Amino acid sequence: MPEGDSVFQLSRRLQFMRGREVLATSLRVPSVALHDFTGRTVHRVWPYGKHLFMQFGEEILHTHLKMEGTWSIHRKGDRWRKPGHTARVVLDLSGEETIEVVGHSLGFVKVFHISDYPDRVAYLGPDVLAPEFDLEQAKANILARPTRPIGEALLDQSNLAGVGNEYRAEICFLMGVHPATPVALVDIDRTLHLTRRLMWENRNSPIRVTTGVRRAGESSYVFGRNNKPCRRCGTRIVNAELGDRIIWWCPRCQPLLSGA
Structure with a gap:
């Protein structure tokens, strides 16, 4: 069951994304489907409680696993598709081999400008797993x-x-x-x-x-x-x-x- 430690570990597993260029973007949620990170560099990936954030240039991708969400990592061309079309985020990243990072069955997918981040997390209490827990x-x-x-x-x-x-x-x-x-x-x-x-x-x-x-x-x-x-x-x-x-x-x- 995803809790703060699950997202902390997920964030650590996705740190390889930092510094890579996005080669293709597919956000399969109507509210954010027109956002495109292609050509941008992944600047940062970090957790806050049960939430996961990724920064691409001046925009932040905000996702939540809820009860059933998962992320998977694949080489381009590998078969990863699951029954029921569960993919909500698909990112192709540069490297010696193109890597696909896929978010399945995510509870929500949001995109906002980096300047909005403080307001977006203002409703959350202190992160138990922050370096300094308040x-x-x-x-x-x-x-x-x-x-x-x-x-x-x-x-x-x-x-x-x-x-x-x-x-x-x-x-x-x-x-x-x-x-x-x-x-x-x-x-x-x-x-x-x-x-x-x-x-x-x-x-x-x-x-x-x-x-x-x-x-x-x-x-x-x-x-x-x-x-x-x-x-x-x-x-x-x-x-x-x-x-x-x-x-x-x-x-x-x-x-x-x-x-x-």
Whole structure:
């Protein structure tokens, strides 16, 4: 599931694009179909939370993976087409061999002038995986709504950018708090330090791990483990909707406090 660490790794994998000339452009989304980067150089590729940005001259290509998006890299002429015509972005890049970079099933594709970048990301909170995470700003954002459930606050990208459904479930478990616990009853400093540490340690890992065990089926405590025994106490993990997403927790390790 794409979260901030997934996009961080994707950005790192696409750094080879920098300095290459765009030989052909195909943006297969009606709203941006007439934009053409052909003849321009790729100046920069970078992540911000769950968002990916590429700069071509004075324009920025902004994409989001959402739930199903992927990027693939191919030599020109290789077969990459998937059933259902999923390609949304196709870029041919210069080099000893022409390389095609393809974005499939992207959640959205936008293009804007570089001068608009600050406004385009202004609604996002601090990036958890930025070189310097602004913990104090993230804390202020979360505490601005003290009665809101911590499980909703962590997932809100306007509070902090990058946390997805898997991380929020695991963070709540490691904090020992029920996801519905109001923000005011949670140690937000400790929560954010944990969030940063978990995501930072996973930023270069092909397997997202919160348990410390890098084996299939053992890398998470509660995420996706409905009705399975808690790794700490043996109680059956449960799940329910919180906001508009499913979240998992252990009823014994994460009791809902009276009055919460």
